[in-house]
Amino acid sequence: MGEGRLRIGALLLAAAALVGACSSDGGRAERSPDASTTTATPGSTGTSGTSAEPTPPGGPLRLGLAGAVTLDPASASPASASAMALADLVHDGLTALDGEGVPQPALADFVPSEDLRVWRFTLREGVTFADGSPIEADDVVFSLERIRAQGGASLAAIQIEDVASVTPLDPRTVEVTLADPSALLPEVLSSPLYGVVDREAPPSSLDAPLNPSGAHRVASSPERLVLERRTGTGPPAVEVGLFADEGAALDAFLAGELDWSPVPVDRLGAVEGDRLAFAPFHATVLLGVNPSVEPLARPALRQAIALAVDRAAITAAVFGPSGRPAEGLVPAGIPGAAASCVAPCGPDLDRARQLVAEAFADGAPVPPVRLLVDQTSTHDAIARILVPQLAEIGLEVTAEPAEEGAYAARLGSGQEQLFLHSTLGVARSPASHLLPWASDSPDNTTRYTNPLVDLALAGATVEPDRAVRLARWREVEAAVLGDAPVVPLSQLHTAMALAERARGIVLHADGSIDLSAVELGG
Helix, strand or coil: CCCCCCCCCCEEECHHHHHCCCCCCCCCEEECCCCCEEEECCCCCCCCCCCCCCCCCCCCEEEEEECCCCCCHHHCCCCCHHHHHHHHHHCCCCEEECCCCCEEECCEEEEECCCCCEEEEEECCCCECCCCCECCHHHHHHHHHHHHCCHHHCHHHHHCCCEEEEEEEECCEEEEEECCCCCCHHHHCCCHHHCCCCCCCCCCCCCCCCCCCCCEEEEECCCEEEEEECCCCCCCEEEEEEECCHHHHHHHHHCCCCCEEECCHHHHHHCCHHHEEEEEEEEEEEEEECCCCCCCCCHHHHHHHHHHCCHHHHHHHHCHHHEEECCCCCCCCCCCCCCCCCCCCCCCHHHHHHHHHHHCCCCCCCCCEEEEECCCHHHHHHHHHHHHHHHCCCCCEEEEECCCCCHHHHHHCCCCCEEEEEEECCCCCCHHHHHHHCCCCCCCCCCCCCHHHHHHHHHHHCCCCHHHHHHHHHHHHHHHHHHCCEEEEEEEEEEEEECCCCCCEEEECCCCEECCCCCCCC
């Protein structure tokens, strides 16, 4: 695995930054068999006692989006469900994932070379921008090259750093050449971040003219976007209200002005019954256990720590209904995520104490260990529960807040013993959460190395058979967690309020949204 590759690695974020946009549990949400999507369907008996007026029959679907959103897919933040939803509604990419998470043609059919280094995308017959002009190969090249030009300043660019060239072969055909072979490119390009834009009128601001490539044309802006469906199935029109924050969007929902709204964590109680639904979000909070420093270089001690941690207790106390205990490295909502906890799973204090004794069978005393935290209330709350849990197995842990602005540098030094951090996937793929565990990955925060894991990751990356690839990802996840360089703690969820008339909205773990099955009732 070379230095340049399709990383689609997880983005490191402070946990507190994620919690403000995510929430969890309660209500009803129907999960697809592989847990890759959640269809929010409020029940007929659900009521919201604070709603000011009933929603009108028929009419457009009314969505409320919160925070910083953009019509430029390359600038959308994967940490914002609202930003990703808008990008997904307005622009189409070359590929899309189906309900099972399998890459399918969106704007283009695709085929790789035998060695998986060259991918050829052929634009499908009849694909056009909203003004009816044909989408051409030069538009695809422009869209990808403008992302690549942003370099390390763009998360979207980082994910395709292994793209060596993007070349138009004719008006409908584009060839993407990779520096290293990879079967993952169609998964990567399915993200809303890679929507194709008009090279003659690239997106600039919410009130600028826009010629989108997606299923909707933008009819008005900026305080309210009206999206008129031009292809596919779903509501003929979608009104998108833009709000400064989730609280303002929820207020509009409770006033009967919206059919769908995100719900801030501290206001879950404002939405009653089945009008409150939840979907897994691809953000997790992890405990890093650095195997390159003593005493954590001892495998038995790392496994003891994993068995001492009570994920459910931490999640309930710190995140409440905004999180679920993490089952593994691949979050729920991502195809291939584990249905149950990937071992070692605690709490099993008796076995953990045995492992501590094995780790120090030479009679040496168990030394104290530092836990690096940032200066947020979330990290502080986790540490207050985690430190006593580890004390139960005889491990003295001291929480050490990083100096203001120094947390990322401390984390990147590779010298910390225990530390808390959060990850956010980009592509809706297990690779986004497992490739960072390669020995040479710049996203490998624990400096974990395992040659067998490296070989397995390399094999999964070039495995053309998706079923086989998913099985290999599971093997990688089990191997990494078995070595215990990390303990998954909590996964965050997105909470949303839904009116009775809005049925069949499908939310994906990356924040993208599918309205094709929505049937508006009275």
